[in-house]
Structure formats: structure tokens, C-alpha cells
Amino acid sequence: MRLDTMAERPSQLDHLEALGDATRFAGQLHALIPKCALLENFSPAEVRLLAHFMTVYNAPAGTEVIHEGDGGDFMLMIIEGKVDVMKRDRWNAPQLIAVVDAGKTLGEMSMIDGEPRFASCVASEPSLIGVLDRESLARIIVEQPMLGAKILMELVLLLSQRLRATSARLLGLLDDNARNASGLH
Amino acid sequence: MRLDTMAERPSQLDHLEALGDATRFAGQLHALIPKCALLENFSPAEVRLLAHFMTVYNAPAGTEVIHEGDGGDFMLMIIEGKVDVMKRDRWNAPQLIAVVDAGKTLGEMSMIDGEPRFASCVASEPSLIGVLDRESLARIIVEQPMLGAKILMELVLLLSQRLRATSARLLGLLDDNARNASGLH
Numbered sequence: 001m002r003l004d005t006m007a008e009r010p011s012q013l014d015h016l017e018a019l020g021d022a023t024r025f026a027g028q029l030h031a032l033i034p035k036c037a038l039l040e041n042f043s044p045a046e047v048r049l050l051a052h053f054m055t056v057y058n059a060p061a062g063t064e065v066i067h068e069g070d071g072g073d074f075m076l077m078i079i080e081g082k083v084d085v086m087k088r089d090r091w092n093a094p095q096l097i098a099v100v101d102a103g104k105t106l107g108e109m110s111m112i113d114g115e116p117r118f119a120s121c122v123a124s125e126p127s128l129i130g131v132l133d134r135e136s137l138a139r140i141i142v143e144q145p146m147l148g149a150k151i152l153m154e155l156v157l158l159l160s161q162r163l164r165a166t167s168a169r170l171l172g173l174l175d176d177n178a179r180n181a182s183g184l185h
Numbered sequence: 186m187r188l189d190t191m192a193e194r195p196s197q198l199d200h201l202e203a204l205g206d207a208t209r210f211a212g213q214l215h216a217l218i219p220k221c222a223l224l225e226n227f228s229p230a231e232v233r234l235l236a237h238f239m240t241v242y243n244a245p246a247g248t249e250v251i252h253e254g255d256g257g258d259f260m261l262m263i264i265e266g267k268v269d270v271m272k273r274d275r276w277n278a279p280q281l282i283a284v285v286d287a288g289k290t291l292g293e294m295s296m297i298d299g300e301p302r303f304a305s306c307v308a309s310e311p312s313l314i315g316v317l318d319r320e321s322l323a324r325i326i327v328e329q330p331m332l333g334a335k336i337l338m339e340l341v342l343l344l345s346q347r348l349r350a351t352s353a354r355l356l357g358l359l360d361d362n363a364r365n366a367s368g369l370h
Contacts, residue, residue: 113342153297159341160298171274
């Protein structure tokens with residue numbers, strides 16, 4: 001088994017310069033542990049192991065790394081730099097919905113469910129992006145089941161936290177609207 | 186290893202009659218596969234295996250099975266019956282936010298992250314409830330890693346879908362509010 005050739009390269013990232021698998025960047029990944037929800041319970045050894053399954057890309061400022069509406073089967077980890085998350089509103093105008101930086105992960109939902117991307121992601125600074133795709137994740141689960149379970153457990157945690165936050169915001173807004181509609185300003 | 190004694194019994198369910206592990210109900214669980222997001226990709230053999238790690242409870246109509254705000258480390262699967270999901274609004278009045286029936290799962294987020302329950306769940310009909318707790322899930326991951334990965338993968342899928350739906354609703358509402366605020370009725 002040649003670990004160095006295991007990382008996949010999604011064709012949607014063909015416009016980016018690929019820097020090979022993430023093992024060269026294991027030190028940087030390790031430094032991300034405290035600010036990366038996905039890695040927060042990883043040991044340095046687990047990070048090194050995961051690095052074999054990720055490809056790193058160079059994304060100059062202004063480069064789109066995820067395009068809203070595309071199918072997609074990979075997630076991103078921002079190793080260095082900053083990324084704007086933009087979603088088109090109902091008038092098709094792109095709205096900035098988040099700015100994320102090193103340690104944040106993006107695109108987990110499509111990696112898992114293959115549904116169209118919810119938003120676009122554009123590097124707003126020169127960035128280094130680690131990519132993990134579904135096939136690599138499936139391989140981790142088969143070849144390194146404990147690491148696979150750990151990644152999946154962290155993804156569940158991460159999505160739970162986002163769902164709690166989003167649900168609370170939605171319910172707050174529904175409450176406000178009900179209140180306003182009833183004239184209780 | 187005695188599989189029949191492996192299922193855990195969370196003390197928060199002490200007011201319910203425990204019917205033992207779910208192996209006796211494997212047939213019913215199997216019949217849920219087509220309508221249960223968690224089980225949809227499970228083989229009958231995997232369902233039987235999972236059943237060893239679940240405890241089944243009898244919940245008469247009116248019984249609360251999850252209490253909003255409680256800590257909690259288990260999830261529920263409705264094997265039979267119907268459950269109301271209620272959340273208190275900012276005036277502390279319980280609001281019905283969903284009605285769920287056989288095949289639906291509840292409480293996955295707290296099982297994983299241990300955060301307080303987002304809503305209360307009350308059986309609105311006599312119900313049979315399968316319970317999987319965090320310790321049992323951890324044991325599945327160690328003892329049956331492929332089954333563990335499958336459960337986690339399904340949980341990620343399920344949370345992704347809920348997060349997409351909730352985010353879309355939130356953004357739609359934010360759009361509406363922005364439109365109304367700008368006088369574009």
C-alpha cells in the first residue's frame with residue numbers, strides 16, 4: 001500500500017494547484033488542533049494518519065473553491081488563509097453569510113450526502129486548503145476503522161452544534177414574527 | 186461476552202417499563218427499515234446486531250420520554266406509536282413543533298454532544314421506544330467497527346438533511362424580513 005498516492009483529486013478543483021497529500025503539512029495541521037472542531041480530539045498520530053488521506057491545494061485570493069449548487073463529494077479544511085461563504089438570495093444576488101479562517105471545515109454535508117452545495121466558498125486571502133473526499137473517507141473507515149469512527153463522530157458533533165444554533169435562530173425569528181404579527185411590538 | 190446484558194438503561198427512563206434488549210423486536214425493527222432514515226442502508230443482519238445494543242421501553246400515552254433542558258446521553262427510535270415534540274417558547278409556553286411516528290429517531294444530538302435536550306418528547310399514543318445510549322454506541326464502535334461507522338455515517342446524513350432544511354427555512358425567513366423591512370411588500 002502506497003500511502004502517498006492514496007489521496008483523491010476531485011475534478012472540481014482542477015483549477016487549483018495541487019501540492020500533494022497533506023503529510024508535508026502535518027505540522028501545520030497539528031497546530032490547527034486547538035481551533036479545529038474536527039480535529040479537537042485528535043492525537044498528533046491521528047492527525048498524521050489523516051494527512052495521508054487528504055490533498056492540499058493552493059488557493060490564491062479570489063479563487064472559488066466550492067460553487068453553490070454543484071454536486072460535490074469532498075470537504076475542505078482551511079489550513080491557512082481566509083474564505084468567504086456566499087449564498088445567492090431569492091433575487092440571485094450573492095450574500096456574504098460567513099467568513100471563516102484557518103481550522104474551519106467546509107462542505108461536510110455534501111461530502112456525506114452528495115446533495116448540491118448550499119453556498120459558494122471563495123478565498124479572500126491566499127489560502128492553503130486541505131481536501132478530504134468521500135472515497136478517501138470510505139477508505140479510512142475500511143482501513144483505519146477507529147480513525148474513521150473518530151472523524152464521523154466529530155462530524156456528527158459539528159453538525160449537531162450547527163443544527164442547534166440554526167434551530168435556535170429559526171425559532172427565535174419565528175417567535176419575533178408571531179409577536180410582531182400579533183401587534184405586540 | 187453476553188450480548189443479552191449489553192444494553193444500558195439510562196436512569197432518566199426509570200419511570201418506563203423496560204422490556205429488555207431489542208433482539209426480541211428485531212422483526213419489528215426490520216420492518217422499520219424502509220421508513221427509518223437511520224436504518225435505511227442496514228441489512229437485516231446489521232439490524233439484528235444493532236438490536237443487541239438497544240433497550241426497548243413501553244411508553245403509555247402521555248408519558249414524557251425526553252425532557253427539554255435535561256442532559257442526556259441516549260437517542261430514541263420509535264418502534265411503535267406516536268410522539269409529540271414540544272419546545273417552550275420565550276414565554277415558557279410549550280409549543281408543538283413536530284409529531285413523529287414509527288421509524289423516526291429522536292435525541293441524536295444529545296446522545297453525541299451531551300448538551301441539554303432541545304425539546305421534550307411525549308408519547309401521544311401507547312408507544313414502544315428503542316433506546317441507544319452513548320456508552321452502547323462507543324461499545325459498538327470498538328467491538329463492531331463497521332456497524333459503528335455505518336451508524337455514525339447515517340447520523341451525519343440525517344443531521345445534514347435537517348441542517349439543510351433548517352438553514353433554508355432560516356434564510357427564507359431572513360429574506361422575507363429584509364423584504365418587509367424595506368417596504369417591498
